[in-house]
Structure formats: C-alpha cells, structure tokens
Amino acid sequence: MLDSLPVRPAAAPAAERQPPFGSSRVLVIEDEADVAALLRLHLSELPAEVRIAGNGEHGLALALSAEFDLIVLDLRLPRLGGLEVCREVRAAGRTVPIMMLTARCGELDRVHGLDVGADDYVAKPFSALELKARARALLRRAALSKAGRGPVASLSKEALQFGALRLDRARHKATLAGADLALAPREWDLLCFFAEHPGQAFSRAELLDRVWGYGHDGYNHTVNSHINRLRTKLGEGSSRPSFIHTVWGMGYRFDATAAA
C-alpha cells in the first residue's frame, strides 16, 4: 500500500483531518511508487500533509470524500487516467486546485489537461524547486479565494472578477467597469489564461504553447502583438495601473491587484 509509505514516520491518522496551522493537505495520485515517494518528500516541505493514492480510482474516491487544498495528479495512470479523474472531480463541483504531472512534453496533453479543468501542469522529470513553487502558487491562490480576500474575488467556473475587471466565461465577454472590452477570440483566451494564473510569469514560448496550442505558428511577435492589443483595450499606458506586466528577459505576468 502506497498510503503507508513510511517517509514521514510520525504522521498520526488524526492529523489527516486536522493539519497543524499553516500546513496544507495535498493529495498525490501517482502509480509509480518512487515518483510518489519523491513527491511526498518535496511537498511535505511546503509544509503539507501528503496522502498518496496509487491509482485513479482510489485517488478519485479520496478526492470526493475528503477535503484537500491541492491535488497533484499524474496524467498516465492505469485504467482510470488522470484526465478522467480531473474531469470527474470538476463534474462533482470540486474547485480544489489540480496540478497535472505529465511524462509527455507533447502540447496536446497539456492542452487537454487544462481543458478538463486542471489549473497547472508540471512535466516529468520535474525539479523540486519548480514543483514547490507551482504548488505554493496554487495553494496561495486557493487560500485567498477561500478567505474571500485578495484580488481574486471569484474563481467560479462562470466568472472571474478582479476589481472592475470581469471575465464572464459563459458569454466569453470581458468588461472593465461595466464596459465591454470587445476582445477577439485569441485576446479573450490570452486574458483568461493570465487571469487563471495571477502573479505567474510566462515566457512568450509558454504562452504560445498554452494559449495558442499545438497549431501555433511559433513566432514570438504573435504574442507581442496580441499583448499590445489587449493592453490597449484594457486602457493601459494611460493613467490606469497595468494588469499585464512585462517581465524583462522572461515574458509577461498578470497583476491581479491592478484593479484592487
């Protein structure tokens, strides 16, 4: 049983439901025991109480029956795969952040992973630093959302709200102080992607990969021109604070506090 893997020997059963203050509850769904042990080792440092499910069925049952602050979900699981688990968790109305792990670096998997409701992905082999940084970002966002404070007032499926900026997902419409921004479809995709990952910096290559997907033409100027149009529509460059910040030598970052 992977559940009883003795990496942290003192974990009392009661601690699973009532973690110490400041500790998060993380569910790892991973069938490879050595990878699962490594994940437990790194994620415990967040700090977090880590539970491990060795297959998709067990993972899904745990995800639906217990409260977690983060689910780390392997894409390649025997029988019930990661995408199905992710879809089922979202279908049950669970908004817990989900980080997908993928051994494939194919863009299609990433796009599919995000389409079924995953919040982020990490490709194997992962670095401990990247894994922990991404996990922390997801936990922080979820904590702010749960507490009803912070820039993200709403993280529902239907709408994202950042102060005066509202993204109505059902109608694919972005408004700023009630005024329709009249975004083109790709500008909408880009803004939604940024809004779903507040504070995270993305390179132009990452944006092409994750917003344009596998059909993109691979040119950085495609990203630049869309960002410029989006900034103009958001009224940036005038007196309004910027939502989209340039991270020099890296790419772009969405600042959700711009509207606060």
Ligand code: CA
């Ligand atoms: Ca696997």
